[in-house]
């Protein structure tokens with residue numbers, strides 16, 4: 034690659050500095066290195082100490098071995114190639130398609146026309162209605178399709194919301210630490226303030242409103258205009274699901290300080306311990322209990338096809354629902370999303386399938402249920418096995434897997450390791466993760482990529498990878514690492 038030259042108008046010192054400042058560790062240096070190793074192995078070279086790269090750095094289930102749910106892909110195949118519907122007999126008798134697959138595909142096609150056409154900016158109306166029906170079933174409170182916006186994954190929804198919320202460099206958003214770096218990175222790009230509030234590791238990464246208030250007050254005293262609070266529930270990287278009393282306390286806090294709540298609920302079905310309670314349900318419940326008191330608490334909640342048992346990250350489908358927003362603000366949000374025209378229509382269709390899957394008694398139900406439960410149980414088994422392995426490792430502490438797709442253990446490393454890391458200009462957790470990758474081909478993300486209390490070290494790994502070999506290689510590496518730097 035050629036270095037910077039004055040011949041080009043654009044160089045590293047004159048591009049948008051906020052883009053340069055943004056950090057996104059889940060796709061950072063380690064991930065890039067792991068892709069180099071993958072390409073190297075694919076060339077048939079065998080002089081690395083491992084024979085495969087395990088991408089445990091990002092929750093990308095189908096990159097590992099998770100199979101797509103049959104019903105979803107059968108419907109999508111007909112949406113992409115509607116001519117297949119002329120061969121109903123072949124589909125039904127030879128290809129294992131069930132009548133409800135054909136019916137759903139015909140219905141979706143009648144609503145979106147072609148998946149190759151732009152839809153309405155906020156998504157196809159029939160799909161928004163289907164999401165509203167799902168929300169009503171899930172929460173027991175009505176939802177309005179006009180308040181739902183389809184997006185290209187939850188990421189794009191977060192991007193929209195942060196663009197609307199951040200008015201200038203004094204605008205601040207409360208973000209949990211540790212967090213999924215989408216939030217910090219997007220706030221960097223927008224040149225707005227990330228106001229950190231720490232989750233409590235000693236309470237299984239619980240949420241403490243007292244800590245939020247302190248962070249809020251400190252930021253406000255520094256002249257930051259704090260406008261919203263992000264809650265990731267269930268958490269990434271922590272997996273924790275908020276209990277009802279915590280959700281109520283956050284809503285109360287948001288009411289007192291006039292904060293918009295951004296509830297990132299993409300892991301709502303990945304729950305092993307506790308139960309998922311939506312912010313929408315609690316907000317409506319509190320509105321019902323104390324009429325008038327919460328009518329101006331604004332909530333934006335997000336969901337996605339990328340996680341759960343769907344795992345269709347590559348299709349880029351998601352949505353957000355706005356509750357209690359000002360109609361004029363909502364009109365600007367509509368305009369903002371319309372600048373991108375619309376989210377991918379095939380992704381929108383997948384959202385429809387996710388929120389409206391086959392029901393008991395329908396022809397595709399048995400297989401759907403079998404696949405769904407198989408994925409759920411497989412994830413829980415893998416999480417438990419990985420957790421057991423961490424329990425055996427010296428200086429590694431990790432709470433029981435609670436949900437989402439990750440474990441986030443604390444690691445205590447010997448001082449010599451910290452010195453060796455500093456000599457390479459790295460933090461000790463980065464150093465550890467880089468060594469792990471080089472020795473085993475397992476790519477995890479250092480805790481510094483998500484934020485962690487000063488003086489503590491962590492790493493985040495998904496528990497999506499199949500088999501036990503990679504877990505064994507982590508145990509072996511860890512022992513050798515500790516012995517080297519002891």
Ligand SMILES: Cc1ncc(COP(=O)(O)O)c(C=O)c1O
Nearest residue numbers: 092186187188213269337339351
């Ligand atoms: C908490 C959280 N929010 C949002 C996303 C973005 O997901 P997507 O844009 O694929 O829907 C992720 C992805 O890992 C996530 O963990």
